[in-house]
Amino acid sequence: MADNKVMLSVKDLEVYYGSIHAIKKVSFEVREGEIVTLIGANGAGKTTTLHAISGLVKAKSGELDFCGSNLRSMEAHRIIRLGLAQVPEGRRIFASMTVQENLEMGAYIRRDSANIQKDFDRIFERLPRLKERRRQIAGTLSGGEQQMLAIGRALMSNPKMLLLDEPSMGLSPLLVNEIFSIIRDVNQSGMTVLLVEQNAKQALEIANRAYVLETGTISMSGTASDLAADPKVRAAYLGAAD
Amino acid sequence: MEFLTQIINGLSQGSIFALVALGYSMVYGITQLINFAHGDIIMVGAYATYVMLILAGTPLWAAILAAVLFCAVVGVVIEQVAYQRLLNKNAPRISLLITAIGVSMLLQNLFQLIFKSDAKSVSNVLPSFPVPIGPLEISSVTLITIATSVVIMILLQLLVKKTRIGKAMRATSEDAGAAKLMGVSSRNTIAFTFAVGSGLAAVGAVLYVGAYPSITPYMGSLLGLKAFVAAVLGGIGSIPGAMIGGLLIGVAESLTKAVGLSQITDAVVFGILILVLLIKPTGLLGKNIKEKV
Numbered sequence: 215m216a217d218n219k220v221m222l223s224v225k226d227l228e229v230y231y232g233s234i235h236a237i238k239k240v241s242f243e244v245r246e247g248e249i250v251t252l253i254g255a256n257g258a259g260k261t262t263t264l265h266a267i268s269g270l271v272k273a274k275s276g277e278l279d280f281c282g283s284n285l286r287s288m289e290a291h292r293i294i295r296l297g298l299a300q301v302p303e304g305r306r307i308f309a310s311m312t313v314q315e316n317l318e319m320g321a322y323i324r325r326d327s328a329n330i331q332k333d334f335d336r337i338f339e340r341l342p343r344l345k346e347r348r349r350q351i352a353g354t355l356s357g358g359e360q361q362m363l364a365i366g367r368a369l370m371s372n373p374k375m376l377l378l379d380e381p382s383m384g385l386s387p388l389l390v391n392e393i394f395s396i397i398r399d400v401n402q403s404g405m406t407v408l409l410v411e412q413n414a415k416q417a418l419e420i421a422n423r424a425y426v427l428e429t430g431t432i433s434m435s436g437t438a439s440d441l442a443a444d445p446k447v448r449a450a451y452l453g454a455a456d
Numbered sequence: 457m458e459f460l461t462q463i464i465n466g467l468s469q470g471s472i473f474a475l476v477a478l479g480y481s482m483v484y485g486i487t488q489l490i491n492f493a494h495g496d497i498i499m500v501g502a503y504a505t506y507v508m509l510i511l512a513g514t515p516l517w518a519a520i521l522a523a524v525l526f527c528a529v530v531g532v533v534i535e536q537v538a539y540q541r542l543l544n545k546n547a548p549r550i551s552l553l554i555t556a557i558g559v560s561m562l563l564q565n566l567f568q569l570i571f572k573s574d575a576k577s578v579s580n581v582l583p584s585f586p587v588p589i590g591p592l593e594i595s596s597v598t599l600i601t602i603a604t605s606v607v608i609m610i611l612l613q614l615l616v617k618k619t620r621i622g623k624a625m626r627a628t629s630e631d632a633g634a635a636k637l638m639g640v641s642s643r644n645t646i647a648f649t650f651a652v653g654s655g656l657a658a659v660g661a662v663l664y665v666g667a668y669p670s671i672t673p674y675m676g677s678l679l680g681l682k683a684f685v686a687a688v689l690g691g692i693g694s695i696p697g698a699m700i701g702g703l704l705i706g707v708a709e710s711l712t713k714a715v716g717l718s719q720i721t722d723a724v725v726f727g728i729l730i731l732v733l734l735i736k737p738t739g740l741l742g743k744n745i746k747e748k749v
Contacts, residue, residue: 270633290636299637306634308627310743319627322620323639371639 218246221375221406222267222298227276229259229266236262238430239276244375249397249407251417251438253451254427260410261303263427264379268300269293281374295323297374301381303410305364309353313344316352316363320370330370337366340399358389365396375406382413394420414451418442426451461592462714463707468598468667470706471605475660476683477690477698478612479531479653485629485693486649487543489552493534493559495680497654501527501661502671503567506578516581523658531654532647534559543646560677567673575670582666601663608659609699612652616695621648629693678722682709685729691742700740 222244229237237259244250254260265271267278269290278285283296294300299320308316317337321330338345341362347355352363361381368376378397382390390413398420401407411417418424421438426447434441441447476498483491504526508519538559542552582600586593616622627635628645636642664679665671682705690701705725712724732739 268637270636289641290633291639291641294637294639302634302637306631308630308634310630311623311626315623319623319635319638319640322624367638 218248220244221246221281222408223277223279224263224267225277225279227263227266227278228274229262229271230274231262231271236430237266237273240427240430240432241276242425242432242435244406244408246406247401247404248423249401249409249421251409251411251421251424252427253411253414253417253424255451256412257429258427259430260412260427261379262430264300264303264377264408264410267293268298268377294371294373297372298377299368299371299373299375300377301361301364301368301379303379303383305357305360307352307355307360307363307367309351311352312348313350313352313355313363314348316367317344317348317370320367321372323371329372333370333372337369340396341366358385358392361385361389361393362396365393365400369400369405373405375408376400378407378409380411381409382411382416390416414447415442415453418452458714461594462710464592464594464602465598466707466710467703468601468706469709470686470703471602472660472664472667472702473679473683473686473705474699474702475605475608475656475663476680477686477702478609478695479657480684480687481690481692481694481698482625482649482653484687485695486625486632486646487539487552488549489539489543490556490684490692491539491650491653492553492556492680492684493538493563494653494657495678495683496560496563496676497527497531497657498661498664498679499567499671499673499676500530500563501658502578502665502675503571503576504658505581505662505665506576506671509581510576510578519581520659520662523662524655527654527658527661528651531650531657535647535650540643540646560680564673564676571673573673575672577670578665579669581662581669597666601666604659604663608656612656612695615652621645625649682722682725685725685732688729688739689732691739693743694739694741697739697741 220243225241227237227240240263252260252263262271266273267285269285269288273286280296280298285293308319317334324330343359344363344366352360355363381393385393394416397407397409409417409421418438418441424436424438424441425432426434434447479494480491483489501523504523505519508514508522538555539552542555582597585596587596587599616625624635624640624645627638628640628642632642683702686701686705687698689704690697705728708724708728709721712721
């Protein structure tokens with residue numbers, strides 16, 4: 215997989231919020247077919263990094279390249295058209311719309327109704343609970359179901375790559391396992407994944423490679439298994455007392 | 457019987473308020489902007505009707521079409537010229553509000569400059585004859601107003617619930633950032649919302665002129681404010697809320713007149729606003745929206 219072509223490349227990314235220097239010279243890349251995870255504590259800059267990629271915040275300098283397109287010069291609503299879909303932090307489903315309508319919003323950029331229908335069927339097959347609740351108002355779903363809906367909604371755009379921002383946030387351990395197994399499934403069907411997580415243990419288990427983000431800079435990187443075995447990572451992020 | 461007649465008159469007046477209130481509410485839902493220039497769009501629509509019907513002598517349908525299109529264009533131009541930059545920069549709401557009041561004054565003075573400040577008569581816009589319904593005799597204008605509003609509100613519901621742009625409007629109103637991630641252009645959605653809201657106000661204008669055939673550059677102020685009260689009463693941001701709020705305000709006005717208190721009609725309407733703000737600031741159907749950080 216290390217020889218696969220680079221899909222997303224971030225070089226020397228700098229982001230400011232007013233005078234606060236949130237992201238300092240962050241560089242990383244994601245190759246086709248990989249699951250790459252960006253782990254770090256609260257406030258390390260994980261979400262800001264993702265928002266810079268998806269255009270919700272503007273980077274001050276650096277390069278953001280996705281499959282040959284420069285993301286920095288692009289408005290947020292154009293980026294999904296390149297095949298880069300995001301499952302945002304806190305899920306941010308459209309709570310007053312039905313499950314079905316949320317998924318339709320996921321397919322907003324597409325006009326190929328025959329293929330959209332096929333994707334509906336595929337997603338309902340993979341996430342049968344959404345099918346049962348397709349007419350239900352999304353805000354009435356449980357946290358785990360909402361997370362599944364947010365993932366399903368992102369998949370409905372038929373993306374090349376999926377960005378996931380803390381999909382395990384606020385979920386019970388059982389549901390966390392379920393969400394991670396969905397992510398693994400999606401990846402095995404060929405989807406490239408960039409996963410931002412505080413839950414380092416689970417993230418390192420399913421990822422190929424990982425980067426550790428600390429106060430706005432990348433402090434460590436390597437294969438997920440190397441990082442999972444690293445004493446510093448184990449002490450800081452995996453709760454190991456050694 | 458008199459009571460029933462007054463209720464029907466109130467519903468007729470109220471459906472005009474509702475059409476205008478929808479514009480306030482839809483725009484607020486998407487931009488959190490209270491567009492105080494919206495009332496003046498009614499005035500623009502009334503003058504457009506006057507120009508087409510009286511000065512150019514076109515048939516009614518052409519005048520309505522022209523008024524709707526012209527108001528939609530004016531609405532979008534106002535959004536693009538006056539509000540867009542402020543919205544893009546996340547300007548404080550007070551700046552938006554002041555801008556809206558400025559646009560309102562600009563429209564009033566512009567139309568005063570063009571048409572002078574004396575009232576223009578636009579009589580017989582809608583066919584007027586008494587229609588016997590059981591023991592009641594209702595004016596055809598009243599019935600046309602109610603029927604037109606009902607049809608338009610059904611069409612609006614279909615637009616918002618069933619179409620792609622309607623879903624984009626709802627999604628943007630709920631979470632503009634998430635809607636962008638789905639590929640929805642906020643800019644286009646906001647422009648479309650202004651166009652629809654202003655078009656509805658134009659229909660309201662034609663119906664209003666049908667009932668009160670005298671127009672001035674300032675006619676939009678009070679009508680707009682009352683429609684705003686209707687939007688707040690129904691729950692600003694809510695489309696069904698604007699409809700219900702409009703009808704309630706219309707009936708309240710009409711009943712106030714019926715009991716012989718015509719002089720305090722306006723006081724009753726704004727008294728309702730004060731009560732709503734004191735008792736249930738989110739309005740009848742409004743949601744308790746948390747301020748986003």
